[in-house]
Amino acid sequence: MGRGERPGWLLDELASAGRENLDPDHVARYDNKEDARAEAEVEVLTSLGLGEGSTLVDLGTGTGQLALAAAPRCARVVAVDVSAVMLDVIRAKLRMRSVANVEVVEAGFLSYDHRGEPADFVYSRWALHHLPDFWKSIALARMRTVVGVGGTLRLSDIVFSFPPSEAPDRIEQWCATLPVDAPEGEWVRADIEEHIRDEHSTYTWLLEPLIERSGFRIDHADYSADGFEAAYVATAVR
Numbered sequence: 001m002g003r004g005e006r007p008g009w010l011l012d013e014l015a016s017a018g019r020e021n022l023d024p025d026h027v028a029r030y031d032n033k034e035d036a037r038a039e040a041e042v043e044v045l046t047s048l049g050l051g052e053g054s055t056l057v058d059l060g061t062g063t064g065q066l067a068l069a070a071a072p073r074c075a076r077v078v079a080v081d082v083s084a085v086m087l088d089v090i091r092a093k094l095r096m097r098s099v100a101n102v103e104v105v106e107a108g109f110l111s112y113d114h115r116g117e118p119a120d121f122v123y124s125r126w127a128l129h130h131l132p133d134f135w136k137s138i139a140l141a142r143m144r145t146v147v148g149v150g151g152t153l154r155l156s157d158i159v160f161s162f163p164p165s166e167a168p169d170r171i172e173q174w175c176a177t178l179p180v181d182a183p184e185g186e187w188v189r190a191d192i193e194e195h196i197r198d199e200h201s202t203y204t205w206l207l208e209p210l211i212e213r214s215g216f217r218i219d220h221a222d223y224s225a226d227g228f229e230a231a232y233v234a235t236a237v238r
Contacts, residue, residue, distance in 0.1 A: 006027045011081045016130050029185040030063050036125060037070035045121060049150050050074055055119040057146050058110055060127020064090035071102050075104035082108035109139035118148035125156040127202045140214035144236055151236045153216050158201040159230035161223040171196055204230055
């Protein structure tokens with residue numbers, strides 16, 4: 001197999017990225033539809049030691065909400081996404097704002113190769129669910145190679161903390177919180193149905209051992225009251 005050639009057994013992350021994340025019309029509306037809570041997340045990262053000398057790798061950066069918010073606080077940000085359409089939006093923002101310390105890399109969890117000194121932080125929000133659990137384990141192991149010992153993982157996603165026996169009722173209740181129809185650019189029931197049906201959100205009790213087996217120690221875990229979201233802070237320990 002030649003250098004750089006993708007083996008036939010490797011998951012095609014572009015095919016798993018989600019229809020909407022490759023659609024220019026959807027991506028153009030993305031920032032109005034999806035709030036990445038970037039400023040609050042930067043404050044979390046700052047409380048964990050992000051500073052003017054830090055390097056942050058944002059995997060699954062989307063339109064770069066977090067990457068651009070973090071850029072003034074640190075030395076280097078690497079914004080990584082498999083969607084070229086998303087990355088076009090980031091590049092336009094960088095040009096418009098004259099931001100010089102954000103590097104844009106077209107890659108995925110399974111193909112990003114970090115260059116330079118180990119990063120201090122690896123970050124991902126609402127992106128890992130595009131991978132089935134086996135590939136999540138590979139992705140987490142690769143995230144561990146991005147940071148040195150003592151480096152920090154900040155991971156947030158749609159992760160279920162309720163028991164499987166409750167899943168059908170919980171999912172239906174979640175779907176029922178959104179209308180069938182809404183103005184363009186707003187969330188509707190079909191968005192949740194598509195996520196549950198076609199993407200790969202998992203349970204906390206499956207994801208957390210994967211994080212720890214990848215060489216991280218989970219220092220803090222927050223679960224949303226409805227049982228649909230989890231956010232982790234973890235430290236690279238081996």
